[in-house]
Amino acid sequence: ALACANASTILWARNESLATQLQEQRLNSRYLPGVSLPDTLQATSLLNQAMAHVCGPEGGLIILGVPVAGLDETCRQVAHYLAHCSGPLPSVVWTCKGFEHDSGRLPHEIAQAAFSQGPVPGLGVLSGPSFAREVAQGLPVALTVASTTAAVWHAAVQALHGTAARIYSTTDVVGVEVGGALKNIIAIACGISDGLGLGTNARAALITRGLAEMQRLGVALGGQAETFSGLTGLGDLVLTATGDLSRNRQVGLAIGQGQTLAAILADGKTAEGVRCARAALALGQRHQIDLPITEAICQVLFSDMPPRDAVAHLLARQAKPENEPPSGAFN
Numbered sequence: 112a113l114a115c116a117n118a119s120t121i122l123w124a125r126n127e128s129l130a131t132q133l134q135e136q137r138l139n140s141r142y143l144p145g146v147s148l149p150d151t152l153q154a155t156s157l158l159n160q161a162m163a164h165v166c167g168p169e170g171g172l173i174i175l176g177v178p179v180a181g182l183d184e185t186c187r188q189v190a191h192y193l194a195h196c197s198g199p200l201p202s203v204v205w206t207c208k209g210f211e212h213d214s215g216r217l218p219h220e221i222a223q224a225a226f227s228q229g230p231v232p233g234l235g236v237l238s239g240p241s242f243a244r245e246v247a248q249g250l251p252v253a254l255t256v257a258s259t260t261a262a263v264w265h266a267a268v269q270a271l272h273g274t275a276a277r278i279y280s281t282t283d284v285v286g287v288e289v290g291g292a293l294k295n296i297i298a299i300a301c302g303i304s305d306g307l308g309l310g311t312n313a314r315a316a317l318i319t320r321g322l323a324e325m326q327r328l329g330v331a332l333g334g335q336a337e338t339f340s341g342l343t344g345l346g347d348l349v350l351t352a353t354g355d356l357s358r359n360r361q362v363g364l365a366i367g368q369g370q371t372l373a374a375i376l377a378d379g380k381t382a383e384g385v386r387c388a389r390a391a392l393a394l395g396q397r398h399q400i401d402l403p404i405t406e407a408i409c410q411v412l413f414s415d416m417p418p419r420d421a422v423a424h425l426l427a428r429q430a431k432p433e434n435e436p437p438s439g440a441f442n
């Protein structure tokens with residue numbers, strides 16, 4: 112999308128044969144089959160070459176499009192080259208949505224630690240409802256860039272805004288990241304519900320109570336409540352919970368139709384909700400935040416609870432007020 116908008120763009124892929132295919136055939140047969148990439152896009156498997164592109168006198172924007180599991184390693188590699196930048200430091204934003212599996216760290220915590228040893232660039236997260244395939248087709252999209260550094264908003268707006276994309280900005284990094292992480296788990300729940308044939312009422316209930324769950328945890332971790340009704344909360348939740356392009360929703364649909372998790376994940380596709388559900392639940396327990404849907408998803412994914420039992424368990428919970436006290440504590 113950037114290259115189509117005439118921004119000078121270089122795409123780094125660590126896999127040499129993929130980079131060669133991107134550069135020579137203008138195709139990405141593994142991740143975006145059927146999409147023809149613009150001639151203006153350059154591709155390389157050499158990170159030093161990609162970094163030279165954004166380390167010149169004009170600076171630039173680095174978008175890290177890797178899963179949470181690869182963010183630490185990728186930031187550290189980028190940090191190594193930033194130390195040799197001759198121009199102004201480029202801004203760095205990431206697209207990943209999740210918590211680190213073992214530590215429960217949010218992406219900005221991973222990035223801050225990774226860049227702490229050398230020159231620290233402006234850091235931020237680019238998020239919102241944005242299936243890659245639709246973005247690549249040039250269809251309209253609205254995104255939010257979250258950063259405490261205004262230069263990062265400006266870099267993202269300058270590069271992305273006004274083509275097919277509308278870019279909003281916020282300082283609420285935590286709210287944006289928690290929304291992105293939890294919506295994947297709720298999308299798995301909605302997929303399971305639809306796979307079981309439980310109907311659209313059930314899906315609407317899961318989306319709404321899932322949003323309450325996202326907001327409770329997000330506020331407890333320091334996010335702002337209103338962020339969860341924005342693009343990176345409700346917007347991305349609706350997209351992922353209802354849109355069949357979602358890999359998290361696809362995982363849920365397949366579970367609801369009786370497939371095992373191992374069989375579903377055998378194709379190697381990224382489903383961040385599966386990877387971070389346990390970390391989300393652990394964070395909820397640490398902060399005494401009730402996350403019933405996330406807990407049910409963990410039971411189904413990792414403890415062999417039949418999905419229909421999980422549904423029965425959720426329905427059998429004690430009646431309670433719809434709106435909870437702001438503390439979000441157990442009641």
Ligand SMILES: NC(=O)C1=CN([C@@H]2O[C@H](COP(=O)(O)OP(=O)(O)OC[C@H]3O[C@@H](n4cnc5c(N)ncnc54)[C@H](OP(=O)(O)O)[C@@H]3O)[C@@H](O)[C@H]2O)C=CC1
Nearest residue numbers: 125126176177178179181184206207208241242243381383
């Ligand atoms: N796809 C989408 O529609 C959207 C995805 N996101 C989020 O963005 C993040 C990335 O998603 P997506 O691109 O779909 O993920 P994929 O897993 O489909 O692709 C990830 C890319 O990252 C590379 N990668 C993985 N680990 C590393 C690493 N350690 N170092 C360097 N490269 C690495 C992969 O390379 P290799 O092939 O060599 O493994 C691959 O090119 C996720 O957190 C996702 O939730 C956000 C918005 C939309």
Ligand SMILES: O=C(CO)COP(=O)(O)O
Nearest residue numbers: 239240241242357358359
């Ligand atoms: O985050 C996404 C769209 O905003 C992509 O969702 P999936 O990772 O479920 O495909």
